[in-house]
Amino acid sequence: MKPPPFTWHGPRSVDEAIAVLGEVGSEGKVLAGGQSLLPVLAMRLAAPAHLVDINAVEGLDTITVDASGVTIGALVRHTGLLRHPAAGNAQPLIPQALSCVAHATIRNRGTTVGSLAHADPSGEMTSVLALLGGSITAQSTRGARTIAAADFFVGPLESTLAPDELVVSAHFPGTVREPGTTSGTAFAEIARRHGDYALCGVAAIARVDAGGALLSLRCGYLSVSEVPLVLELTDAWNDSERAAVELARVGVDPSSDIHATAEYRRSLAGVLTARVARTAIAKARSVPELRAG
Amino acid sequence: MTESRPAGRRLPVTVTVNGVARTADAEPRRTLSDFVRHDLGLTGTHVGCEHGVCGACTVLIDGDPVRSCLVLAVSAQGHDVTTVEGLGQPDTVTELGPVQRAFRDCHALQCGFCTPGFLTTITAGIAENPTPTRDEAVDMIAGNLCRCTGYQNIVEAVLTAARYAAGDDTPGGPAGHGAAGVEH
Numbered sequence: 326m327k328p329p330p331f332t333w334h335g336p337r338s339v340d341e342a343i344a345v346l347g348e349v350g351s352e353g354k355v356l357a358g359g360q361s362l363l364p365v366l367a368m369r370l371a372a373p374a375h376l377v378d379i380n381a382v383e384g385l386d387t388i389t390v391d392a393s394g395v396t397i398g399a400l401v402r403h404t405g406l407l408r409h410p411a412a413g414n415a416q417p418l419i420p421q422a423l424s425c426v427a428h429a430t431i432r433n434r435g436t437t438v439g440s441l442a443h444a445d446p447s448g449e450m451t452s453v454l455a456l457l458g459g460s461i462t463a464q465s466t467r468g469a470r471t472i473a474a475a476d477f478f479v480g481p482l483e484s485t486l487a488p489d490e491l492v493v494s495a496h497f498p499g500t501v502r503e504p505g506t507t508s509g510t511a512f513a514e515i516a517r518r519h520g521d522y523a524l525c526g527v528a529a530i531a532r533v534d535a536g537g538a539l540l541s542l543r544c545g546y547l548s549v550s551e552v553p554l555v556l557e558l559t560d561a562w563n564d565s566e567r568a569a570v571e572l573a574r575v576g577v578d579p580s581s582d583i584h585a586t587a588e589y590r591r592s593l594a595g596v597l598t599a600r601v602a603r604t605a606i607a608k609a610r611s612v613p614e615l616r617a618g
Numbered sequence: 619m620t621e622s623r624p625a626g627r628r629l630p631v632t633v634t635v636n637g638v639a640r641t642a643d644a645e646p647r648r649t650l651s652d653f654v655r656h657d658l659g660l661t662g663t664h665v666g667c668e669h670g671v672c673g674a675c676t677v678l679i680d681g682d683p684v685r686s687c688l689v690l691a692v693s694a695q696g697h698d699v700t701t702v703e704g705l706g707q708p709d710t711v712t713e714l715g716p717v718q719r720a721f722r723d724c725h726a727l728q729c730g731f732c733t734p735g736f737l738t739t740i741t742a743g744i745a746e747n748p749t750p751t752r753d754e755a756v757d758m759i760a761g762n763l764c765r766c767t768g769y770q771n772i773v774e775a776v777l778t779a780a781r782y783a784a785g786d787d788t789p790g791g792p793a794g795h796g797a798a799g800v801e802h
């Protein structure tokens with residue numbers, strides 16, 4: 326259970342980090358919080374020849390909240406984001422989901438951007454980024470590019486990030502504020518033990534009009550598909566709760582493992598969809614309406 | 619300048635452990651848990667699973683509980699690390715810190731393998747939340763596994779440690795024995 330040997334690089338700036346990543350190419354891996362990478366190395370599931378440790382890189386630990394939402398640097402630890410009240414106000418799904426990411430001790434070290442880069446379809450934040458239509462910004466010696474969540478996750482633990490790219494930040498869109506409408510969010514998951522990876526988790530965003538009628542309902546799923554799954558449930562819900570639950574049950578594509586059977590996960594997806602949808606819609610209806618002008 | 623350390627080469631690593639700057643040679647792949655145990659000789663930190671699941675190896679880095687098996691020693695350079703050896707209070711009769719006294723008084727350990735990880739986690743936990751409720755106490759230790767105790771007495775020790783740390787020395791006791799500090 327010891328990591329295989331690797332050459333360690335300790336850059337101090339983004340420029341230095343991308344220079345090393347450019348040199349080592351596909352032989353290298355970025356080391357952020359290490360809460361996913363070090364277990365992978367300890368279990369010898371990977372043996373990169375070079376680790377580029379970004380823990381001492383300046384300027385990557387900022388959280389910016391503006392009208393568009395929340396932008397976090399690559400070294401923002403889960404705990405730091407969870408404890409940022411302005412980030413939670415701008416996008417309530419962030420703290421709702423983050424409090425289910427692992428245990429506090431893991432959150433103290435693990436970074437939210439690292440968990441996106443890890444592209445685990447069992448990760449809470451990958452699913453939240455996908456549901457919100459967020460993006461990540463990557464930098465390499467070839468330049469910078471911003472990748473939409475929909476184009477980023479391509480398979481379990483697989484993203485469209487190139488080996489020489491460093492994710493410098495991620496952007497989570499904030500609550501949409503449009504006159505005459507209000508929105509609400511909710512997150513729920515089932516894990517054997519609080520803090521463990523979920524057997525199934527669901528995030529929901531609902532928008533209602535001034536009369537309380539549902540305009541939009543979208544849910545994001547984790548642990549029940551190969552990439553973070555987003556389902557559009559508005560019409561189904563307006564038809565009946567049962568129709569929306571059924572759509573969720575057929576929409577997910579879970580597999581069986583030692584923790585749960587596929588059928589159990591599918592059943593949880595239905596149950597949790599009803600639960601978070603009801604909560605999100607109720608919250609949307611209770612928000613004071615934003616008036617034009 | 620990017621510092622690079624070649625694979626397999628043992629180079630000096632300096633970490634402040636329990637207030638003292640300590641240096642030892644280590645390979646890049648050396649975890650902080652192995653560094654404090656094997657290179658610094660501080661064997662109080664225990665290693666169970668080596669992949670972040672059991673919590674036995676928990677130390678404080680700059681005051682926050684972290685799995686030392688999931689941090690490289692080189693990444694900890696320049697940081698303050700507190701291990702279980704740093705939790706005592708040498709100027710007191712028992713030389714035990716409040717969390718250690720609570721563990722003794724509440725019978726919160728049996729084999730003791732998991733204990734160092736609980737002690738560090740709870741020390742930071744009650745520093746952050748000096749008056750935890752029982753639910754908060756349960757949540758505080760949710761990331762640590764114990765194969766022996768069944769957790770009841772550890773939860774009791776969290777509540778008792780919080781009182782001890784606040785200067786209330788009414789002794790705690792094992793859960794279910796009606797001792798002071800046990801809420802029913």
Ligand SMILES: Cc1cc2nc3c(=O)[nH]c(=O)nc-3n(C[C@H](O)[C@H](O)[C@H](O)COP(=O)(O)OP(=O)(O)OC[C@H]3O[C@@H](n4cnc5c(N)ncnc54)[C@H](O)[C@@H]3O)c2cc1C
Nearest residue numbers: 355357358359360361362427435436439440442448492670
């Ligand atoms: C016991 C345990 C339980 C856990 N439970 C959960 C859980 O319930 N839900 C959950 O979501 N996570 C869970 N995690 C994982 C945790 O959230 C990790 O912190 C996270 O997945 C990875 O973040 P990190 O900073 O530790 O990344 P690292 O482990 O350092 O890196 C992970 C991967 O991402 C790459 N990477 C990281 N940062 C960058 C970057 N800036 N640019 C390019 N590539 C990068 C690395 O090269 C590596 O491939 C758990 C971990 C443990 C040990």
Ligand code: FES
Nearest residue numbers: 666667668673687
């Ligand atoms: S040994 Fe580190 S968490 Fe188990």
Ligand code: FES
Nearest residue numbers: 728730764765766
């Ligand atoms: S006391 Fe034996 S594992 Fe906890």
